[in-house]
Amino acid sequence: MTKTMRVALIGVPAVAGLALPLVWSHPFVLHIAIQALIWALFAASWDLLSGYTGQISFGHAGFFSIGAYTAAILTKTLALSSWIGMPAAFVLCGAVGLGVGFPALRLRGHYLALVTLGFGEIVLLVATNWESLTGGAFGMHDFGTFTGLSGDPLHQRQISYAIVAGITLTGLAVLLWITRRTEAGPAFRAIREDQVLAAALGINTTYYKLLAFTLSAAFAGLSGALYAYYIQLVSPSIGASSQSALVIGMAVFGGIGTIWGPFLGAILLFGITEALRFVGVVYNLIAVGAVMVVFVIFVPRGLAGLRLRRRGRVQRADRRAAESAASSG
Amino acid sequence: MAAASSSSPPRLAVRGLTKRFGGLLAVNGCSFEVEAGSVVGLIGPNGSGKSTVFNLITNLLHADGGEVLHDGVPIGGLSLHKVARRGIGRTFQEVKIFRELDVWENLGLAALGRGLTDWQDRATSLMADFKFSHLKHETGENLSIGQQRLLEVAMQLLVQPGLLLLDEPLAGVHPVVRDTIADIIRDQRRQGRAILLIEHDMRFVMDLSDRVVVMDHGEKIADGPPSEIRANEQVIEALLGASHRPSDQQGEH
Numbered sequence: 001m002t003k004t005m006r007v008a009l010i011g012v013p014a015v016a017g018l019a020l021p022l023v024w025s026h027p028f029v030l031h032i033a034i035q036a037l038i039w040a041l042f043a044a045s046w047d048l049l050s051g052y053t054g055q056i057s058f059g060h061a062g063f064f065s066i067g068a069y070t071a072a073i074l075t076k077t078l079a080l081s082s083w084i085g086m087p088a089a090f091v092l093c094g095a096v097g098l099g100v101g102f103p104a105l106r107l108r109g110h111y112l113a114l115v116t117l118g119f120g121e122i123v124l125l126v127a128t129n130w131e132s133l134t135g136g137a138f139g140m141h142d143f144g145t146f147t148g149l150s151g152d153p154l155h156q157r158q159i160s161y162a163i164v165a166g167i168t169l170t171g172l173a174v175l176l177w178i179t180r181r182t183e184a185g186p187a188f189r190a191i192r193e194d195q196v197l198a199a200a201l202g203i204n205t206t207y208y209k210l211l212a213f214t215l216s217a218a219f220a221g222l223s224g225a226l227y228a229y230y231i232q233l234v235s236p237s238i239g240a241s242s243q244s245a246l247v248i249g250m251a252v253f254g255g256i257g258t259i260w261g262p263f264l265g266a267i268l269l270f271g272i273t274e275a276l277r278f279v280g281v282v283y284n285l286i287a288v289g290a291v292m293v294v295f296v297i298f299v300p301r302g303l304a305g306l307r308l309r310r311r312g313r314v315q316r317a318d319r320r321a322a323e324s325a326a327s328s329g
Numbered sequence: 330m331a332a333a334s335s336s337s338p339p340r341l342a343v344r345g346l347t348k349r350f351g352g353l354l355a356v357n358g359c360s361f362e363v364e365a366g367s368v369v370g371l372i373g374p375n376g377s378g379k380s381t382v383f384n385l386i387t388n389l390l391h392a393d394g395g396e397v398l399h400d401g402v403p404i405g406g407l408s409l410h411k412v413a414r415r416g417i418g419r420t421f422q423e424v425k426i427f428r429e430l431d432v433w434e435n436l437g438l439a440a441l442g443r444g445l446t447d448w449q450d451r452a453t454s455l456m457a458d459f460k461f462s463h464l465k466h467e468t469g470e471n472l473s474i475g476q477q478r479l480l481e482v483a484m485q486l487l488v489q490p491g492l493l494l495l496d497e498p499l500a501g502v503h504p505v506v507r508d509t510i511a512d513i514i515r516d517q518r519r520q521g522r523a524i525l526l527i528e529h530d531m532r533f534v535m536d537l538s539d540r541v542v543v544m545d546h547g548e549k550i551a552d553g554p555p556s557e558i559r560a561n562e563q564v565i566e567a568l569l570g571a572s573h574r575p576s577d578q579q580g581e582h
Contacts, residue, residue, distance in 0.1 A: 183441055186434070186437060186438055186441055187438075187441065189427075189430065189434075189438075190427060190438045190441075190442075193427040193428065193429055193430060194425060194427060194428075196389065196409070196425070197421075197425040197426070197427065198410075198438070198442070199408070199409035199410045199413070200387065200389070200409060200410075200413055200419060200421075200425070201410075201413055201438060201439050201441075201442030201443075201484065201488075202410050202413035202414045202442030202443045202444075202488075203410055203438070203441060203442045204410050205409075205410065206408070
């Protein structure tokens, strides 16, 4: 397959899929599409840290929650624009991620997972109990949507979709660029595969682990800010561990360690969950659970793995050809 | 040797190195040197503290006493990656490569660790030398043990460390690979590298080493040229057992 064909094969459906909610501008379609994209950036951010760098986070909803609250608080109490609230959420969550990253330097595997789980619970408790700042269990509302939006509700929703799509796709591009075009990408993978070997080869594992925590938390926070401005309601439940579990499920479904896999996986899984609402709001969750179980067992590398498996087959065929050529030559 | 060490510090100097694991004295006041352009064999029975010495030199473990000097500079406080960046390369007793990444990616990460950008040509020629050019895109876990060992060594040679620590490079490898590894070590010595070699294959160590350091129960019990070590009764008793008389060892050569 030529490169042009490959680009066309991926690019055309992607552009068509992105344009669909604008063409078929039903409020419900836009509503689903916007939320799916927010989850997609959230899942990709988790994947950078946990899939790509191997530092398993069970508390990622904590960063999402901090991002959402940062946006809500800045806009509600300080009357700042969403165009300040979003970068502020990004930067603050990056700083929190850096802080959480320090204990992670000494911990691995289950122990790190427990620390991140604990972090998520702390955020949940703070959000619930710091009533003067967060509004307590009822959360915050009435802080408005993206600054500058006006007109009829459908038009607003279309613009919201364009904003969310623009920001999440830029986020995806940045994450892909970091992992594929900078030294950080291979360093992250080296850490995931074998930290001792990575360090013994001269890779500064401390720096790169902290970088992964910072970037991952920042993008999770950004997705939280998008959520806050779109939904216009933040409550402690957005930081619940079930949210962290869901984003992990989405990433596994999409194929961890690929960035684009979890992004795509989140969109599809969110879409499936919403599309199956007609079977009942509990049954659709059961169906999504079943999809995840099937994927973990039969397609452990997720949607992205289907492509990788094909590449593996091609490589093996190439090798056999090369070997037979060598032995006959 | 004495003249060389008076003019410039040895590539590696280990002085009074000590390490305790709870009640166990794993390494006890161990001292030796490795000069540039020489091979020093580090031998001893299982559990005598050889690999612990490697881990102490590279700061994977922190010493309870003594010091390690690299080109005369103490390196005890440096982190693992800084030790590597000084030009100290090592292999591990249990092969360490990135098992889910392919051969080329493994070499690329070795280059990344030392900040090399122009490594591709050298990596290609190393792969050709080691006869695994055809495995360039094979993942590490699909390689045989021998190929994994060679890859591990190739990752070190790519970055040309001034001091190379090899931990049982022959474990589980085919005799043909064994000869390849011996050639590599000789070649590296010629190029002026200092090599510290842990190996249980006595013939291999005695053939290659300029000097041999013998450890037992964490202590150095002998240090000298192979001929001297071979004839040392204490070493024979401690390590080689009653069946390995000096005459038997001589007869093999």
